[in-house]
Amino acid sequence: AMITSVHGRQPVHGSRKKFHALGDKALAVCEAVREQLITALGVAPELISIGRNGINTEQYQPCPAPINDKPVISIIGRLTGPKGELCYRLLDECLDLTAYRVQIATGSAVPERFLRFTEQVQFLGYVEDVPQLIAESDLVIGAGRVAMEAILMQRPIFAIGEALAPGLITLDNLNKAMASNFGDIGPKDLDIDFATLPQRIADALQANSPDLKLIEQVKAQYDLRAVTDQLEQDYQSVYVYKQRREMPIIMYHRFIKDDSEKGVHGTYMHVDMLEKHFKLLKRLGYQTLTFANLAEQGFAERLNPNKKYIMLTVDDGYKDNYELLFPLLKKYNFKAVIYAVTGEEFNRWDVEQADNPEKRVPLMSPAQIKEMADSGLVEFGGHTLTHPHLDTLDKDSQRFEIAENKTQLEQLIGKSLYSFAYPFGSHNHDSKDLAQELGYPFAVATNSGPLAMHEDKYQIRRIAIFPRTDVFGLWRKVRGNYTFRKREK
Secondary structure (H helix, E strand, O other): OEEEEEOOOOOHHHHHHHHHOOOOOEEEOOOHHHHHHHHOOOHHHHHEOOOOOOOOOHHOOOOOOOOOOOOOEEEEEEOOOOHHHHHHHHHHHHOOOOEEEEEEEEOOOOOOOHHHHHHOEEEEEEOOOOHHHHHHOOEEOOOOOOHHHHHHHOOOOOEOOOOOOOOOOOOOOHHHHHHOOOOOOOOOOOOOOOOHHHHHHHHHHHHOOOOOHHHHHHHHHHEEHHHHHHHHHHHHHHHHHHHOOOOOEEEEEEEOHHHOOOOOOOOOEEEEHHHHHHHHHOOOOOOOOHHHHHHHHOOHHHOOOOOOOOEEEEEEEHHHHHHHHHHHHHHHHHEEEEOOEEEEOOOOOOOOOOOOOOOOOOOOHHHHHHHHOOOOOOEEEEOOOOOOOHHOOOOOHHHHHHHHHHHHHHHHOOOOEEEEEEEHOOHHHHHHHHHOOOOOOOOOOOOOOOOHHEEEOOOOOOOOEOOOOHHHHHHHOOOOOOOHHHHHH
16 A cells, blocks of 8 residues: 655646556645646546645744834745745835845845845845744745744734745635645746735734634644644555455354343354354454554554454443353453443343344343453443434433443443444434543444444444354454455445
8 A cells, every 4th residue: 555645736747647656545735736636637536635744833832922123024935946036026026125124034045136135135044943033023924834833823924835825824714825835836836916915915914913713723734643643544544445454343242051042133142152253263363452452552553464453342231241251251361342231230122122022131230340341351331321222312312321321331440431332323413423522432333334444433333243153254254354345245
């Protein structure tokens, strides 16, 4: 799998159109680059994501407006290429060099044609402490990273780059400015109306400091953590869909040791077959993960090519989980996630089905839940108080079912819960919103959700295990591509 990052406009010729050489996914630094890849090179839109240039936003803090005898304008950027032409024209046509104190920070040597400005403009050369320069400026002129840094320091930024002049950045034009990387990228170089710039710059000098909401939006888009999280998401998607493999999350319910305990709903597994399942998983080299593991190690750990991971989940919290499953977890040193109902003593939701009633099966006691949780082999997750179809309830009723169950379990086991399972797999937007709002990092469904689980952490797909799932059936389901093959049928 290969992902490329694209930071500027690409050359357009026949070979690039035929072989765009971008790999499995391209990360365009801004929307203007994405548009050029699609329209000029014919790259399929679904192969391109926005991958912004991240910066350490904590390095830049809001600062008070400086007190200068006359307005200080700092231009930050190269003096070569289109940026050099832009800077020259700003000095020559747009800035009143007597009314403003203009200073230029650049890593470039000062070209000969700029020498005529040296008596009125301060050429600073390379500046080590750019934040200090920004803090001392009444207005900063620049594009790309310069614009982000100025906004984070709450200093007015007049964005202008190699292609466009978005101007003074405000909440109203931020999205449009980001689309061109604050003026640096567009269909052609210097597509700028220079005649309007003197007045626009003068108006910008009169503007208030950037709104704090503007700072928060820039952080959300460019903070290193946000950018790396998005990059990790993209890598996971490419890996999962290219390999057509995902970590299997298998779903059991209850376990029996005698045929007389069979139910009518097909949610049981004979303990002898369960042990055969565990023997197969151990022989194939699988290691079990829980959602706590994923939260601590990172969601991408499940795709570690040097490991074979599987997640064992068990719904409802039946007493047989303690009596039959727990000893096998100890024997094979496997971990499992059990989703426990806390407002019932037995499976009332199945027993009271008028058209197809199930036999009564007891749930675990609080003491059994606590013992399993303390073992380190069982992670408990929420599963509501009474196991309703959540999508039939109003939001307040859903909130009570989910929140009260979570509170009871956390108080019982003395640990935070990491995941929630929708009873019957039934849910709606309210259910997903509430799971997140109430503090669950993850929520699992049944046979719904994206094939790549990281794409919706509140609708994670699972693979159901039925009474007829023998050893060969389990092998087919845990190979990693089962959900892909199933989707194609």
